[in-house]
């Protein structure tokens with residue numbers, strides 16, 4: 247069976263996903279597209295030579311009986327409305343982060359999905375599909391390093407644009423660690439505190455950069471994540487889990503090692519698109535395969551989207567108050583229980 251996708255939002259990542267579904271992966275086909283910028287949608291159909299209908303809006307696209315799954319790659323604030331409408335129409339959804347910009351918005355999606363009686367939604371937290379993170383999780387799950395006690399992580403971008411503000415360090419950047427780290431250790435978050443070190447001269451007025459987030463889990467694991475989005479030297483993702491019996495570290499992105507001009511050197515990437523290229527391919531292939539073969543996506547769920555939204559809210563609040571803020575989640579419905587939710 248071919249999974250027929252309708253795409254809402256033909257910007258940067260929308261086009262990347264269209265390209266991978268059309269030219270790299272198997273079992274999926276783009277049959278419809280829409281974008282508030284109509285020209286972007288028509289140009290995308292031309293550029294990728296798609297046999298796809300261009301719809302005026304998401305409602306018309308969702309109503310197309312040829313659309314089995316809706317790929318939501320519009321701006322974050324538009325996600326909730328599209329996802330709820332698609333789920334109510336019984337369509338599968340692959341939604342880029344954020345699932346919705348608030349915890350309440352995510353809960354509305356959760357309710358709509360539970361009403362349908364089966365999982366329809368996968369959230370685009372691609373790091374769970376990155377080989378390095380998968381290996382880290384295996385080491386933790388197989389007790390190779392004993393109980394995890396601490397995690398040191400860093401999320402560094404070479405630079406960001408003028409429109410990137412202090413809160414975006416959470417909702418745009420830290421959100422990846424928020425998702426992947428609780429999955430890694432199988433624990434829920436309890437609290438967060440933010441420390442602002444001396445500001446780099448390369449950050450513009452509306453951005454405090456770098457920032458240090460100290461997050462505690464329910465079982466007492468302490469996680470520190472440095473978010474530094476004008477680090478200059480490259481795109482760099484670090485994660486080290488300190489356990490009772492050893493330490494497990496995320497592998498470096500592969501690079502040849504040069505011996506030249508009296509120097510020993512290895513390359514560092516400068517763009518997130520390359521760092522997680524394989525993970526994006528694997529996550530969308532997994533969505534296609536699990537929906538077509540098992541009738542349900544098996545990746546990050548709407549509940550994971552909810553956890554990320556509530557945690558993001560607490561992190562932004564902690565940025566503003568300077569206090570330790572509690573991360574208070576509602577009880578996980580049985581529908582999303584860990585046993586029922588297969589992990590990658």
Ligand SMILES: NC(=O)c1ccc[n+]([C@@H]2O[C@H](COP(=O)([O-])OP(=O)(O)OC[C@H]3O[C@@H](n4cnc5c(N)ncnc54)[C@H](O)[C@@H]3O)[C@@H](O)[C@H]2O)c1
Pocket residue numbers: 254255256257258259260280281282283286304319320321322324342343344370371372418
């Ligand atoms: N998983 C990741 O690593 C990752 C990476 C980049 C972006 N993202 C997420 O993907 C989403 C899109 O990011 P982007 O970089 O492609 O942005 P973008 O601005 O390049 O593209 C967004 C597109 O959505 C369109 N759009 C906005 N509202 C719409 C609506 N209501 N209906 C239809 N079209 C609409 C815009 O016109 C634009 O073409 C964001 O939520 C972003 O956070 C995730």
Ligand SMILES: O[C@H]1[C@H](O)[C@@H](O)[C@H](O)[C@@H](O)[C@H]1O
Pocket residue numbers: 403418419422475518
């Ligand atoms: O939207 C991007 C993307 O999510 C990247 O993975 C992250 O490193 C960037 O900080 C963010 O701006």
